[in-house]
Amino acid sequence: MAELRSDLQLLQFRNVRTYIQSGNIVFDSASRTASSLTRKIGAHIEKQHGFRPHILILNREELLTAIVSNPFPKAISNPKTLHFFFLAEAATVADMNALENAKTPTEK
Numbered sequence: 001m002a003e004l005r006s007d008l009q010l011l012q013f014r015n016v017r018t019y020i021q022s023g024n025i026v027f028d029s030a031s032r033t034a035s036s037l038t039r040k041i042g043a044h045i046e047k048q049h050g051f052r053p054h055i056l057i058l059n060r061e062e063l064l065t066a067i068v069s070n071p072f073p074k075a076i077s078n079p080k081t082l083h084f085f086f087l088a089e090a091a092t093v094a095d096m097n098a099l100e101n102a103k104t105p106t107e108k
Helices: 002-010 034-049 060-068 073-077 096-102
Strands: 014-019 024-028
Touching (some): 002 014, 002 024
Antiparallel strands (some): 014 024
């Protein structure tokens, strides 16, 4: 994660912070479009490391909307048990049976 943080700092992003070994990064940028940031970051990583990762960029408002829309408000008291997952595009089919079968007894 230190190398990834350094990569983004080289791209002139500010306040770059990473979260454990998740690949999640928070940063400030003067760029206003996620598509331009995605191209810039992807090209840099490909040049430096030999692969182009899938990148999903959310702005502050999108993250705040996810937090406010949390369907499990009781989990706020123990935030390490609450996990958000984001899709690059809307799912076309929701296989609720597969999700139900994949979850553990302590998951909702």
